[in-house]
Amino acid sequence: MVTDWRTMNASLFEALAVERVAMFVVLSIIVLVAVFNILSSLIMLVRAKTRDIAILRTMGAGRKSLLKVFVTVGFVVGALGTVAGLILGAAFLFFRQPIVRLIEVLTGQNLWDPKIRFLTELPARADPVEITLIVIMALLFSFLATLYPAFKAASTDPVQVLRYE
Amino acid sequence: MSEAVVQTTGLTRSFEQGGVRIDVLRGIDLAIQAGEIVALLGPSGSGKSTLLQAVGLLEGGFGGSLRIAGVEAAALSADDRTDLRRDRIGFVYQFHHLLPDFTAQENVVLPQLVAGTSEVDAAARAVELLTALGLGARLDHRPSQLSGGEQQRVAVARALANRPALVLADEPTGNLDEATSDRVFEEFLELVRGQNSAALVATHNERLAARMDRVLRLHDGRVD
Numbered sequence: 001m002v003t004d005w006r007t008m009n010a011s012l013f014e015a016l017a018v019e020r021v022a023m024f025v026v027l028s029i030i031v032l033v034a035v036f037n038i039l040s041s042l043i044m045l046v047r048a049k050t051r052d053i054a055i056l057r058t059m060g061a062g063r064k065s066l067l068k069v070f071v072t073v074g075f076v077v078g079a080l081g082t083v084a085g086l087i088l089g090a091a092f093l094f095f096r097q098p099i100v101r102l103i104e105v106l107t108g109q110n111l112w113d114p115k116i117r118f119l120t121e122l123p124a125r126a127d128p129v130e131i132t133l134i135v136i137m138a139l140l141f142s143f144l145a146t147l148y149p150a151f152k153a154a155s156t157d158p159v160q161v162l163r164y165e
Numbered sequence: 166m167s168e169a170v171v172q173t174t175g176l177t178r179s180f181e182q183g184g185v186r187i188d189v190l191r192g193i194d195l196a197i198q199a200g201e202i203v204a205l206l207g208p209s210g211s212g213k214s215t216l217l218q219a220v221g222l223l224e225g226g227f228g229g230s231l232r233i234a235g236v237e238a239a240a241l242s243a244d245d246r247t248d249l250r251r252d253r254i255g256f257v258y259q260f261h262h263l264l265p266d267f268t269a270q271e272n273v274v275l276p277q278l279v280a281g282t283s284e285v286d287a288a289a290r291a292v293e294l295l296t297a298l299g300l301g302a303r304l305d306h307r308p309s310q311l312s313g314g315e316q317q318r319v320a321v322a323r324a325l326a327n328r329p330a331l332v333l334a335d336e337p338t339g340n341l342d343e344a345t346s347d348r349v350f351e352e353f354l355e356l357v358r359g360q361n362s363a364a365l366v367a368t369h370n371e372r373l374a375a376r377m378d379r380v381l382r383l384h385d386g387r388v389d
C-alpha cells in the first residue's frame with residue numbers, strides 16, 4: 001500500500017485549512033473595526049460641521065453636492081488607509097526574515113528553528129487574487145461606511161439649525 | 166411695468182405643535198420690484214423670520230402663491246427650490262454665520278463656486294466687494310480675527326457675491342452697536358442699490374426702516 005505525505009499528515013493539513021479560514025475572518029473583523037472608525041469619524045465630522053452645512057445649504061448647495069462631499073471624504077480616507085495597508089503589508093512580506101530575526105533578538109527566543117520546521121526561512125506566498133479581493137472589500141466597506149453620515153449631512157435642515165444658533 | 170422680483174399672493178404657513186395648528190402667516194400679499202428695498206417691521210413672533218424663510222425658499226410647505234423672479238416656487242421640487250435660491254437669492258443674518266475655517270475672501274468666494282462661477286472670477290468679485298466695504302486689507306483674515314462690524318460686512322459681501330435678484334436680511338445689524346450698525350447698514354443699502362437688487366429687510370429698528378424705500382408692518386401673520 002502506497003500512502004503519500006499529504007494523506008499521512010491529513011489532520012495537519014485540515015488544521016491549516018481551518019486556520020486559513022479563521023485568519024480571513026479575523027482580518028475581516030480588523031477591516032470592519034477600521035471601517036467603524038471611518039464611520040464614527042465621519043459622524044463626528046458631520047455633527048461638528050452641522051452649522052457650516054446649514055450655511056452651505058442656504059447658499060444653494062444641493063443635497064447631492066453635500067452627499068458627494070462626505071462620500072468623497074470618507075472614501076478618500078478609506079482608500080488612503082487601504083493603500084497604506086497594502087504598502088505596509090508588502091514591506092512586512094518582503095522583509096519578513098529580518099523582522100523575525102529582530103523579534104528573536106528582542107525576545108531572546110528562537111522563533112524559526114529550521115530543525116523543527118524543515119525550512120530555513122519563513123515561507124510566504126502573495127496571491128494576487130486574494131490581495132485584490134481584500135482591497136475591493138476594504139474599499140467597498142469604506143464606501144458603505146460613508147453613506148449614513150453623508151445622508152445625514154445632506155438632510156440637514158438649515159432653518160432648524162440656524163434657528164437655534 | 167416689469168414683473169416684481171418677489172410676488173406673494175395669499176401666502177400662508179402653518180405649523181403643527183403638540184397636535185395644535187399654529188398659523189404663522191395668514192395670507193401675505195406683497196410685491197417687491199427690482200431696486201426696491203423694503204423694511205419688514207413687526208414684534209417678535211409676528212412671523213417676520215418665517216416670511217423670510219418662505220420667500221428665501223429655505224422650506225416648503227407654504228400655501229398660496231410665491232413667485233421669485235418670475236418663477237412660481239410653490240410648484241418646485243426641493244432641489245429646484247435650492248437651485249433658484251442659489252441663483253437668485255442672497256441672505257444676511259443677524260449673526261454673520263461665516264464659515265470659521267475660511268478667510269474673509271474665501272467666505273465670499275464660496276457661494277460663487279457653489280453657483281458655478283470660476284475660481285478666478287469669484288476671487289476677483291470677492292476682492293471687489295470686500296474692498297468696497299473697506300476690508301481690502303483684511304482679505305486673508307479669518308472671521309475670528311475680525312471685529313463684529315467687519316464680520317457683518319463680510320456677510321453682506323457674501324450675500325451679494327452672486328449679484329442676486331433678491332437679498333433677504335434678518336436683523337442684519339441687530340448684533341452691532343448703533344454707530345457700527347449705521348455704517349454697515351449704509352454700506353449694505355449702497356451695494357444693494359448699486360446692483361439693482363430687490364431687498365426685504367426684517368428689523369425692529371424704526372430708524373433703519375425709515376431709510377428704506379417702503380415699510381411693511383407684519384402683525385399676527387398679516388401685513389397691516
